Amino acid sequence: MSKIPDDLRYTDEHEYVKQTDDSRVVQVGITDYAQGELGDVVYVDLPKVGSKFTRMDVFGTIEAVKAVSELFCPVSGDVTEINEALEGDPSLVNRDPYGEGWMIKLRLRSPDELNQLLSAEDYAQHIGQ
Numbered sequence: 001m002s003k004i005p006d007d008l009r010y011t012d013e014h015e016y017v018k019q020t021d022d023s024r025v026v027q028v029g030i031t032d033y034a035q036g037e038l039g040d041v042v043y044v045d046l047p048k049v050g051s052k053f054t055r056m057d058v059f060g061t062i063e064a065v066k067a068v069s070e071l072f073c074p075v076s077g078d079v080t081e082i083n084e085a086l087e088g089d090p091s092l093v094n095r096d097p098y099g100e101g102w103m104i105k106l107r108l109r110s111p112d113e114l115n116q117l118l119s120a121e122d123y124a125q126h127i128g129q
Contacts, residue, residue, distance in 0.1 A: 001129060002031065002032040002033035002036060002127065002129060003032040003098070004031070004032070004033075004120045004123055004124050004129070005098055005120065006120045007019075007120075008098070008120065009074070009114055009117035009118065009119065010031060010074075010117060010118040010119075010120070010122070010123035010126075011056075011072060011074045011117060011118065012118070012126060013056075013072045014030055014031045014033060014034035014037075014127075015028055015029065015030055015031070015034075015071065015072055015073075015074045016028070016029055016030070016031050016074075016097075016098065017074045017075060017114065017117060018098070018102070020105065023111075024107055024108050024111070025080055025105055025106065025107050025108070026075065026077070026105065026106050026108060026114075027102045027104075027105050028059075028073070028074060028102070028103055028104050028105070028106060029093070029097055029098065029101055029102040029103045030062065030071070030093065030097055030101075030103070031097060031123070032097050032098070033127050033129075034097075035093050035094050035097050035101070038062065038064035038066060038067060038069065039064045039065050039066045040064055040065045040091065040094060041062060041063070041064050041090045041091055041093045041094050042063055042064060042065060042090055042091075043062070043063040043090055044060065044061075044062050044063070044086045044087075044090045044093065044103065045060045045061045045062075045063075046059070046060045046082045046083070046086065046103055046104060047059050047060055047079050047082070047104065048079070048082075049079050049080065049081060049082060050078065050079060051078070051079045052077075052078050052079075053073040053076065053077060053078075053079070053106070054073070054076045055073060055074065055075055055076050055110075055113055055116075056072050056073060056074075057072070057073045058070045058071065058072060058073075059071050059072070059073045059079075059104065060103070060104075062090075062093070063090075071103065073106070074113075074117055075106065075108060075109075075110070075113040075114060075117070076108070076109040076110050076113060077106030077107050077108045077109050078106065078107045078109070079104050079105070079106060080105045080106065080107050081104065081105040082103070082104050082105075083100075083101075083102050083103055083104070085100065086101070086103065
């Protein structure tokens with residue numbers, strides 16, 4: 001059974017959004033369920049700091065032994081930070097998707113978009129858990 005933290009918001013495409021200490025900045029990554037479905041992650045292609053995305057734009061790709069998948073931006077925002085540790089160790093996504101395996105941090109352009117994301121309970125239903 002996949003871990004689905006209650007304090008996060010989720011997309012149908014299996015990204016999560018986690019609040020940071022700055023209420024205008026969120027951390028984005030893929031869910032435990034997604035990393036399990038992908039298998040061993042071997043490469044993550046992330047955008048440059050300063051890149052701008054609108055909700056559901058593709059912000060990068062993730063490559064696993066089984067497949068290559070696009071990463072979708074859950075909310076509109078500007079990239080303030082990328083997880084550079086993934087360049088040297090992409091398997092952090094498998095080991096700790098909600099912690100050290102995060103992907104990007106975004107400065108929100110429309111905080112109200114967070115309300116359009118799935119709750120933990122809704123996401124659990126979405127993946128049949």
